[in-house]
Amino acid sequence: MGVDDIGRRQGLARLLAGGWALATGRAAQAQLTPGVTPQAILVGQVLSMQAGRNEHGAATRQGVEAGVRRINAEGGILGRQLVIRVADDEAKSEQAEALAHQLVADGMFLLFGSIEGGPSNAVMKAAIAKNVPFFAPMAGSPTLRRPLQPLVFPVRAEHRDEFRALLAYGHSLGMRRAAFLQADTEVGRLHLANVQRACADLGMPPPLALPVGGEASDAQITAMVQSVREARCELIFNHGSIGVYERLIRALRQAGLGIACYGVNSGSAQLAKRLGELSHGMLFTQVVPSPWERKTALTREYQADFRAAFPDPEFSYGSLEGYLSVRALAEALRRSGRDLTRPGLVRALETASYEVAGFKLRYTREERIGSSFVDTALVTRDGRFRH
Template sequence: MKFFATLLLSLSLAAPAFAATPGVTDTQIVIGQSAPLTGPAAQLGIRLRMGIEAYFKQVNADGGVAGRQLKLVSLDDGYEPPRAVANTKTFINGGDVFALLGYVGTPTTLAAKPLIDQAGIPLIGPFTGAMGLRTPVDPYIFNIRASYNDETRKIVDQFLFLGLKKIAVFYQDDAYGMAGLTGVQKALAAHGLKPVATGTVKRNTVDVAAALASILPAKPDLIVEVGTYTEVAAFNQQALAQGYGGQFANVSFVGSEALAKALGPSGNGVIITQVVPFPFSTVTPLVREYQAAMNAAGHKDDYDFTSLEGYIDAKVLVLALRKAGKTLTRASLMDALNGMSNENLGGFTVRFSPDDHSGSDYVDTTSITASGGFRH
């Protein structure tokens, strides 16, 4: 009896070792990402993942986080909500993913949100500016980029300053597009105005005929576009072919480099707001660090806004992992994130609190050049 009592005591003392934090071992921390890696929006997921992996490689080469190597597991959702839900279930039910990072898109992330909340698994840096992921504050979702309200307000205010008041909206017919449309409507309402016309496109399609027929007769000075690069390229090219001579402006989610490539010379002058610093300059320490990491990861001179955002997302996560300490739990990670009151990453500041998970309101304005580059 004494032997069995001793054995039971030993097993009870050893129990915590078997109930370890999911995705964390003595040598590794596993992070999950659901993103479009194939399909019409693939470049968004591919480039975001590229920036994340560049930072992870840099950290791992320096010994990891408290001796643990970082591993990113990316699953393709094709920018479709049901697939994002399935991927999230895999991460949660598999029990081998510690946290989530860099989900791409409003409809996909919103679809996964109930699972994230139920499991209590933190998601850092979703690639969306939707207010539905910001208010009310979700304790498990930490937004790093500025909101679509911030971006659309910047666009509207700049054009109204120029005296151009006829503003239309071309938007994706889903939660992402509605978030952008709402942002434009709110920004215009502050000046006693409304959109002169609107038009929609179904996600992952390029059927823009109805949107053109709805918008172009209003002869807008500016068309604010809330879509992905394939949809926007199709709309712009057909609008120009039909004689439109006004201005196009996009929010950052469009995929700047992919849009520039798709438009070619016709992209000259198309405006895109950005939520990260200019990735082609070496003015800020953060961008210099990012460029060096991209070069070391085998992507020499292959810089862009989306991979820089992935790099920033990964850096914020790692800073929080380090603050959370050696005995890592999801609760300690979230405590560390909530304690980031004014974290300067080298020219880009992030702040969180338990009452505010909008990490940044940084918005810049760029435009595409005739050669497919970007003006700042």
């Protein structure tokens, strides 16, 4: 055997050894990264479905499914199919936290897409405890952004921006005194502080605070109506609690008060439907474009994909937000590259600015902004939302 042959064989051996080591390293990486296989990326979603009784949750889930079908039909995430396992928290925070822990234990790569403030904060708590990214909580709670939560990446704008839009609209019409229906919780008080700051910025007096628990007695509703009357409030808006807010609006109208009633996006379609004629002329903020119009690339793609997946259900804000959120997740995962890891995803998003069908998102090391899009929509006499 000549020297050249020995050299060639040694070189081949080194090449094969290197290739084996590289393949072994990749296999080990796949094993060390929960929820990532050569074929799929597994994602856990804790969602308030309440066995289908939560209309907003059900619509959100349909939007997510429509988005997943598009993503996977286009080849998935760099060749991997996106698989989402859904757990129903029944709108209970403690259950949401327990389910989030279970999904991580079951090997989900990240947590995704909860709705409502309480459950979303509970999922965030589990994500922090397990050092797992939490992408696209569909809630406007300030605690999802401040203080900085390095593992949390919202997509939608927060309630603070919605409050400012509602107050600015009322201020432009000459209204000066506002009432704010808030949850009587730590998060609700943070919302109140944001409303107080927005009023001060607009030169308006401090708002009338109307704190309420999960439920409210008839006596409490009557007392709130009297407080609104005595304070001579000209507009009122809410943070969550659409059941209590519906009762309060009905009581205000029965008392003959013509106060303008506004609302944030959360549960807006459900509230307008429940109120019927009483909702006509109400102003709501929305954190996605009109799902019924075709003015943006996002809504055109959403309508086509949603109708292909679900021939019968109506378009809705909830399903559009779910659709947007999962498509934003897909783009975030692509930016992390083929060798997907949780730290790698966080690093990729720390300085990310990107678009989903023209809808802009931005994250920095100092802020988890996501979108700052806030629009307003009036409820028309035929019960539709006009942007």
